[in-house]
Amino acid sequence: MTMPSSVAVLRIGHRLVRDDRTTTHAVLVSRAMGSKVIYMTDVDDEIKKTLDKVNKRWGGENEFKLEIIDNWKKIVKSWKENGGIVVHLTMYGSLINEKIKEIKELNQKILVIIGAEKVPKEVYFLADYNIAIGSQPHSEIAALAIFLDRIFEGNQFNKSFLDExxxxxxxxxxxxxxxxxxxxxxxxxxxxxxxx
Incomplete structure (x- = not known):
């Protein structure tokens, strides 16, 4: 079974006030589904405090982190320069069932991009893969959960944190x-x- 060496998530954008709960869910899904880090732009520090509380109770203080960033393009370019691949989850992309095996067989670290709002057009061209979970409107968090589950084949649920x-x-x-x-x-x- 081929698995990526690591997976990180990049969430671009944040809809102020009404998006705090959704942003928190993006963080929690990333953590629970096997990602090592989530990078976020335009996020309130309260989200980081919530994650710290979760990590203290449920473990993972040294195994999952949230990084608030200013420039998402730097993260993407650095990821690619260091041998990783970039997968952008969008309902306009290639269907996951047609591409997931190919992505897994690359056996490279993966940066998964999700958008809180309409992502810049540039993301489509910077990504190595634009992947659709389905071609109907849906939540970026649902797309992230399905993608991570396909990548890890459910094995992320066997993990436990030593400090829980x-x-x-x-x-x-x-x-x-x-x-x-x-x-x-x-x-x-x-x-x-x-x-x-």
Whole structure:
């Protein structure tokens, strides 16, 4: 099975006030679905604080980060100069089912671009691949989740963070959560807490 060495996400744009929740979801999906970093433009520092809280509770402080940037073009150009490929998710691109195998077989690090609003035309030409999850209007976050799941083939869900203070144990009914305090983290001896 061929996997990229790493995947990062670049989100271009931010619709002020009404977009904070969507922006937070873009960060959380990137983190949960296996990305190492998300680069964002025009983002409020509150988003970074939210991620810090999530990482402290659920782990990943040293494994996933949010970088607020000024110039998205520099990130794209640097990524390509360092041997990575750029995949832009757009409903106007080539269908994912036709290109996903080719992208995976390149075995290169991937920068995934999603837009919060209409992306500049230049993105289409800078990207190595313009990929459509489907050719109907849909959420960029849904597109990101589907793309990352296809890239990692579901293996991202087998990962756990060593510094997690909370961990959900799958359960048919109710909530089953492991809670760890600092000494338990050091001893890797979790205490189980059931919530109904």
């Amino acid at each position: 203070k909370m961990k959900i144990i799958p359960s048919v009914k109710g909530k089953n959560v492991i809670m760890r305090n600092q000494s338990q983290l050091n001893n890797a001896n979790p205490k189980k807490k059931n919530q109904n």
